[in-house]
Amino acid sequence: MKRVQVITDGSCLGNPGRGGWAVVLRYGAKTKELTGGEPHTTNNRMELTAAIEALAALKEPCEVEVVTDSEYVKNGIEQWMKNWKRNGWKTSAKKPVMNQDLWMRLDEQVGRHKTKWVWTKGHADHADNNRCDELARAAAEKQ
Numbered sequence: 001m002k003r004v005q006v007i008t009d010g011s012c013l014g015n016p017g018r019g020g021w022a023v024v025l026r027y028g029a030k031t032k033e034l035t036g037g038e039p040h041t042t043n044n045r046m047e048l049t050a051a052i053e054a055l056a057a058l059k060e061p062c063e064v065e066v067v068t069d070s071e072y073v074k075n076g077i078e079q080w081m082k083n084w085k086r087n088g089w090k091t092s093a094k095k096p097v098m099n100q101d102l103w104m105r106l107d108e109q110v111g112r113h114k115t116k117w118v119w120t121k122g123h124a125d126h127a128d129n130n131r132c133d134e135l136a137r138a139a140a141e142k143q
Helices: 043-056 071-086 100-110 127-142
Strands: 002-013 017-027 030-041 062-068 114-119
Touching: 002 043, 002 127, 017 043, 017 127, 030 043, 030 127, 043 062, 043 071, 043 100, 043 127, 071 100, 071 114
Parallel strands: 002 062, 062 114
Antiparallel strands: 002 017, 017 030
16 A cells, blocks of 8 residues: 655635645655635635545545644544534534535545554744745735
8 A cells, every 4th residue: 555645734714714724745755736716715714625635535445644734623523523424413512524525525535545644833833834925825816
């Protein structure tokens, strides 16, 4: 199974507002960058979209280290999603899960791969995270 590292980030100008997402994919010596955006969205939606697009871009099942500066995404995958699914996509307060459409898409992509989720501090010393931040912001500004 191929080992891949993906670094993801989302940006939103206004929150809600113009949004962008970005991914840096690393496989061996190869690097690929992906970006996109939406005219009216939220930061959390862009963070989720970045993770979805990163995993969807992989053509075959891989061992994937996903590096994110979003505690929302990391905690959702590692801690909350299991209960949301068991509770019919409701929170512990019996409310519908926000961004359920994206969480379901992410769950589908995670099911294709063996993933490890790593949190990194945003706007700090992680070069690829900083690059994703630049790309996501630029994608948001284009909207």
